[in-house]
Every structure is written in structure tokens, then in C-alpha cells.
Amino acid sequence: MCPNLSLDLRKLAKESLASNAPSRRLDEEQLPNATTSQKAKLADRKNEPAASASIPAPNKTTSNGVLTFYEESKLRGRKKHHQLLDVLMVRLWCAAGLSFALAQRSEWIDLWAAADPTYTPADREKLKDQIHSEAEAVNQRQIEYLRTQENLTVSYDGGTSRGHEAFWTLHVSTADRRVYFLRGRDATAESHTAEWIRDFVLEFIHLIGAPRFAAAICDSTGNTRKSRSLLEDEVPTLFGLADIAHHMNNTVKDIGKHPYFKSGIDIVRKTVTKFNKSHLGQAELKLAQKKLGIHRGLESIGKTRFASVVRAALSVQRALPVIKEVVRKGDFDLEILKRYFHPQQYVSSETMQFEMQLNQFIGVGAPFLKALTILESNEATAADVFIFWHATLSSVLNTLIELQLPAEVQGDILRILQYRHDELLGQGKLSSPIYLAATYLNPMYLNSDVLKPQDVPKGLKLPHLTSADLEGVKFPVTFIEVSRFLAKLAEDEILRGHKSEFTEWGNRSGEFKKQFISEIQHYARQQFPYNQPYNEHQGIYSWWNSLVGSDFASILPHIAMKILAIRVNSMPEERTVSTFTWLTPPLRSQLSIGTMMATTQVRQYYQTENKV
Known part of the structure; x- marks a missing residue:
């Protein structure tokens, strides 16, 4: 929806869009919501059509307690039944991330012609319209609910789609940690200044009620950090806090950039890449894994997970016997890298040096990885940040002594830790009491x-x-x-x-x-x-x-x-962007940001409600 429209016009347009949502055409008690017990019954009814178990049971049953398709249609009325199918279709498309091209396939149309000749499934464009309408209806339900809650947390972040379009997402969580994706904004043609980010977030804050918010969470790039300060000026009862997951990750990245660990991390990166890019390498790796009973594979260093460089190093350390078995067998040539993975009976100085550096880096980085497991959770509190940050520092300090790192390296790591500690809990730009x-x-x-x-x-x-x-x-x-x-x-x-x-x-x-x-x-x-x-x-x-x-x-x-009540991370943003990536594989990279966000909002809303 065009952000240049006035608020009144946007409100009217949204209401008009929501009024056409498939779920709006059904009464509340008719909305499908398969409970755990219903799903269990569905699993037991092997001879029963799966679709019938998803439809809420009517007041009337046959002698054996199971209604036929046509009896159920008569009780509901054909129109209501078709409206219910529209709702289920929208949910299916959003939950499964199906391609809209499927709606045009003759096989899909033939399936419905055989299942219910009176029902015409939505074509590609109509299905998109239904999803957009459903997303707006979901958004209005979310806003209505959030207006009854206190101590809310808002988090936000920007990203880029596969089609190289810029977007911003925003999530709001309640005190009991329900997290709602309130959709976002296509920001490809806009400059993302701190003031622009502030206004984007404020629109949702004012829509719900500014005094209901306890905190705003985001990462700490220049504009996002400044936007937190601007939000605090606008809403005096709100705390602008740094995302602890990004802070932990940045600390690990600082340590990983130290020259002492550079060669070891380069070997990890090249080894993982070498196996990932070779079919023979992957096949030999699997054979060696099966032989040695080591089933977890190698992990790449990427941008989508925090502390991924530590995860990759751990995966290589875990797979050392497997990689050495591949080298010993000799069917796959690691080329220059094989000197770091000599079989045990032929250990070289280079192998020993690499394994020592690998062990040292993991020793320093693993405490952050363990803490992130807790602090990435929606349930993490500000107290968890304080406790796990100190626990992580304590563990790293003990590791520095135990692993006997060179004195100058220890000093450099201590300076990194001191800087990041002061930044978060001292007098730094991210600190808060x-x-x-x-x-x-x-x-x-x-x-x-x-x-x-x-x-x-x-x-x-x-x-x-x-x-x-x-x-x-x-x-x-x-x-x-x-x-x-x-x-x-x-x-x-x-x-x-x-x-x-x-x-x-x-x-x-x-x-x-x-x-x-x-x-x-x-x-x-x-x-x-x-x-x-x-x-x-x-x-x-x-x-x-x-x-x-x-x-x-x-x-x-x-x-x-x-x-x-404050949620201390912006992990919902990371999870939503992962959903965007899942929805838009290379063959579907042209899916518009609006449709991508509408699909994700419907998907996550019903997932959240079913979980609750």
C-alpha cells in the first residue's frame, strides 16, 4: 500500500481489503482450527479423506459418527462450504509456501473437479488477492489484541530480497512472549535514515498505543542505533535497547579477525567449501561418516546464523577423524589442504598446528555460541543478558589461561572483551542500567x-x-x-x-x-x-x-x-527473513515484497495461534 497516502485513506483502503478476506466471510465458530486431538484422530482415520478432519464437526452425525462429503456440504450449505475451502486454500498456500503457478496447473484443477465439481479453486491472481486480504484481516486482529496488552516490545530490521529490493520488517511481542509480525514496508526507493526508521516504527506504535510499549529492540548500525534514541525521545516510557544476539555475534567476529586465528579459520572455510563443491567429496565424506559412526556433517560459514564461524570450526573439529579417513583412502584429493588432515599414524607439524589453533579458537568462541542458544530465545530477559554475558566472559578468561595462548594474543582478546563489556554494561553507546x-x-x-x-x-x-x-x-x-x-x-x-x-x-x-x-x-x-x-x-x-x-x-x-516483560533480541526479524528466503528460491526470485510479506504474515499468525 502506498505510504504517501494519508492515514485516513490508508485506513479506508485497509478496511476495504480486509473485508474481502476469506476468513471474514465465515462466522468465528466456523473458522478451521485443528487441535492436537483432532490431528491425532486424523492420523487414525487411514480410510478417511484428510480434508474432512480439518473441517469443524457439525451438530449432526450419522450412525457411525462420520459424515460423508455430501452430507457435510448440505449441512453447511454449498456457499459456506466453498468459503471454508477458500480459507483452507489460503492457509495451505501460506503454510507450505506453494508456488502460485500451481494454481494454474491442469492437474490441480482436475483434482478439484474430481473432489468437488461445484467448487472452482482460485486462479493465480485471485489467490494472491485473497492472501493480501487475509493478511490485512490478520493484521487488524493482531492490532485489536495488542491494544489490550501492556509492556509490549517492538523490534525491527531491514533486509534485501532475492529480487534486490529493500524492505523493513517489524514485530511486536507481548509480556507472555507471543510474537506478531505486523508486516513491513517496501523501501527500495527510499533513503533509510534514522528519521525514516523512526517514523516507520512510530506508525505502528501509535496505532497500538505508545504508552503500552516498554522497549524497542534493533541491531546497532549507525542509523538503527540513532533511531532507538529518537524513539526514546518520542515515547519517554520506552527503552531503546541493543539486540543482544548481534552484540554477542559482533564480539565473536572481532575475535575471529585476530591474525592469530586467521590461518586456522581460512583452512576451515576452504575445507568446507572444497567438500561442498564436489560430488565425489560429499560421497566420500558420507562413506567415512558411516564407517566411523559420526553422522553430523560440515557447516559453512555464512551470514544467516550468528557465530557461524564457530559453528563451522566445531563441525570441522567434530569431523576430523572422518576427513582423515577420506585422506587416508585417497579417492578424493583435498590437494594442498590434505597436509592439515594427515591420518593419525602420519601426523605432521602442520596438522598439529592446525588442530591446536582450531581447539583454541573453539575454546574462546564456544562460550558465546552456548550463550546465544539462550539469548536468541523469545523468553530471554534483560536479567539473562546480564547473567549470561558475565558467564561467557568468565568462561573465556578461564579458557585463555588453560589453552596457553600467547601473551600478546591474550592481551588483544582481553581488550576486545573489555570494549564490548563497556559498550553493553559500562558507559558505552549501547549500555543501559x-x-x-x-x-x-x-x-x-x-x-x-x-x-x-x-x-x-x-x-x-x-x-x-x-x-x-x-x-x-x-x-x-x-x-x-x-x-x-x-x-x-x-x-x-x-x-x-x-x-x-x-x-x-x-x-x-x-x-x-x-x-x-x-x-x-x-x-x-x-x-x-x-x-x-x-x-x-x-x-x-x-x-x-x-x-x-x-x-x-x-x-x-x-x-x-x-x-x-521486555524481549531482548530482534530474532523474530531474523526468522521472518529466513521465511522470506524459503519462500523465494532462485526460480521464484521475482515474488513481490508485498505478496511475500502478506504470505508470511498469514503463515506466522496461524502458527502462533495454534501454538498458543
Whole structure:
């Protein structure tokens, strides 16, 4: 839809488009939604047509409990039945990523002529129109639902299609981690300045309600990082945070660029490429894998996965016996590379040197890969960022000592780690007190040394606190720093937010300070009601939610839930772009961005709803 149209005209156009959605023509109870039990029954009915199990059961059945196709059609009415088939067709096309050329094939048309002579399946263009209409209807359902939620997270990113067209995507997640793709924008003919990105995101934020948002997440290129600051200016209750997955990945890339690891990584890259480009090489590799019982293959270094250089190195290390067996057998010539993979009985100095460097690089890089497994999850919180970042650094520091890397290499790696640490948790451009605060608000870590400050921040003060007020509080410096941040968060919500639990304190600043200090003290001392057991399976968000209503929990739980609701990565963008790539293989590279996004939105929406 043309972005140059006025908001009113766009609203009318979207409503008109959504009104033609296949699902809009059916009543809510008629919309297909196969549950797990229905799918299980479908698996058992081997002699029954698969399509009948996807259609919700009507009120009337035959003596054996199974309706025939024609009886079901009569009960529904032919028109309603055809409308249901339209919905199922749209869902099938989007879920399976089918080519639109299939709708034109005579075999497809013949199939429907045999299955239901009264039904005319949509042709190529009509099917595209239906998908666009369905996507708009889905979008309106998403917006309507998100307008009932609080503490939302918005993430966004740009990309390029196979047809070399630029696009931007945007996702919004709820406190319970439902993630919705709200579609995006074809931006091929536009300059993606920080102001342009801000306006693109703000349109969706205002559509849902700005006070409902807790954070905006994106990577940290020049314009995207600046766009976060501009969004914070526009929405004072919103935190602009760096995507932790990109930050971790950039740290690994910095280490991988060190000259000490260059030759080893080059060997990994060339080895994987050599096997991937040779049919004989792949065949010999599979034979050796089968012989040695090592079934996982080689992984390429690419752009679509974070820390892929570590994944590739791990795959080569894992396959060393397999590659050596290929070299020993001699049917596939690795040429100059074979000197790094001599069979065990003929180990060369070059083989030993390569394996040592491979082991050292994996030792340094693997902790980041393990942490990314957690931090790429939609469920990851700001506390997880703080904990896993420190755990990763600790693991790398131990590795540097154990693997006896040269002193100058250790020094260079330490400088990289220090820079990235300061950038995220110090005074860098990506830093935010929210990571420390989120960790402090998890009772599991309240007395952990991970909260012990290394340096005392300058100017740390909290009004009305005395030494007696800090009695029984472990790590008082951290307590004061976190308290100051949380008080500022609450103040912004009181003055600029819309939640009644904050705005009720608008003209009672003195009472608010007294109540807030009392609550944070009770929590730090683990006094009632903050002394109730914490169950990891319950989840930290639910733990805080269960405290709402207590005399000593009228402010702090709402602050904690806002912080802990924030999704700390922009992985939904990465997953959506992967879907775009899957939808547009080389033979379908001309699929328009609009159709690609509409198909993906319908696909992901129904996947999310079925999962919930």
C-alpha cells in the first residue's frame, strides 16, 4: 500500500481489503482450527479423506459418527462450504509456501473437479488477492489484541530480497512472549535514515498505543542505533535497547579477525567449501561418516546464523577423524589442504598446528555460541543478558589461561572483551542500567556475587536513605544504583504513562517516595511479601505478578513486570527473513515484497495461534 497516502485513506483502503478476506466471510465458530486431538484422530482415520478432519464437526452425525462429503456440504450449505475451502486454500498456500503457478496447473484443477465439481479453486491472481486480504484481516486482529496488552516490545530490521529490493520488517511481542509480525514496508526507493526508521516504527506504535510499549529492540548500525534514541525521545516510557544476539555475534567476529586465528579459520572455510563443491567429496565424506559412526556433517560459514564461524570450526573439529579417513583412502584429493588432515599414524607439524589453533579458537568462541542458544530465545530477559554475558566472559578468561595462548594474543582478546563489556554494561553507546536492574529483581540472584559492583558509580544518592535504611541490604551500592533507576522508571510512568497503578501517584510525590523506598527495602531484605518461594518453572514474571495487591507491593511488582516483560533480541526479524528466503528460491526470485510479506504474515499468525 502506498505510504504517501494519508492515514485516513490508508485506513479506508485497509478496511476495504480486509473485508474481502476469506476468513471474514465465515462466522468465528466456523473458522478451521485443528487441535492436537483432532490431528491425532486424523492420523487414525487411514480410510478417511484428510480434508474432512480439518473441517469443524457439525451438530449432526450419522450412525457411525462420520459424515460423508455430501452430507457435510448440505449441512453447511454449498456457499459456506466453498468459503471454508477458500480459507483452507489460503492457509495451505501460506503454510507450505506453494508456488502460485500451481494454481494454474491442469492437474490441480482436475483434482478439484474430481473432489468437488461445484467448487472452482482460485486462479493465480485471485489467490494472491485473497492472501493480501487475509493478511490485512490478520493484521487488524493482531492490532485489536495488542491494544489490550501492556509492556509490549517492538523490534525491527531491514533486509534485501532475492529480487534486490529493500524492505523493513517489524514485530511486536507481548509480556507472555507471543510474537506478531505486523508486516513491513517496501523501501527500495527510499533513503533509510534514522528519521525514516523512526517514523516507520512510530506508525505502528501509535496505532497500538505508545504508552503500552516498554522497549524497542534493533541491531546497532549507525542509523538503527540513532533511531532507538529518537524513539526514546518520542515515547519517554520506552527503552531503546541493543539486540543482544548481534552484540554477542559482533564480539565473536572481532575475535575471529585476530591474525592469530586467521590461518586456522581460512583452512576451515576452504575445507568446507572444497567438500561442498564436489560430488565425489560429499560421497566420500558420507562413506567415512558411516564407517566411523559420526553422522553430523560440515557447516559453512555464512551470514544467516550468528557465530557461524564457530559453528563451522566445531563441525570441522567434530569431523576430523572422518576427513582423515577420506585422506587416508585417497579417492578424493583435498590437494594442498590434505597436509592439515594427515591420518593419525602420519601426523605432521602442520596438522598439529592446525588442530591446536582450531581447539583454541573453539575454546574462546564456544562460550558465546552456548550463550546465544539462550539469548536468541523469545523468553530471554534483560536479567539473562546480564547473567549470561558475565558467564561467557568468565568462561573465556578461564579458557585463555588453560589453552596457553600467547601473551600478546591474550592481551588483544582481553581488550576486545573489555570494549564490548563497556559498550553493553559500562558507559558505552549501547549500555543501559536495565540489565543490572532486571538481575536484581530476580530473587534467585539477590544475594549472588554477580551483583557485587567492581566500581562505585559517581554521584550515587537516593533521597531519605540513611545507614539504618541500608541495614540488612547486601551490596548497598548496587541497591542504591538500582533503586535510583527504578524510581526514575516509575516517575516516567507517573508523568507520561497511562497505567493507573502509576498515575494514581501523580499528585502524591511524598507518599510515592515513602512507599517506593519501603517496598524496595522489603524486597532487598527478602521480607514479606517478597520472601515467598520462587519456582523456576513458574517464571519470574509470574512470581512478581502473584505479589500484586499486597500492602508492600503496590509499586515494585508493576515496575518489575515492565522490565522483565521486555524481549531482548530482534530474532523474530531474523526468522521472518529466513521465511522470506524459503519462500523465494532462485526460480521464484521475482515474488513481490508485498505478496511475500502478506504470505508470511498469514503463515506466522496461524502458527502462533495454534501454538498458543
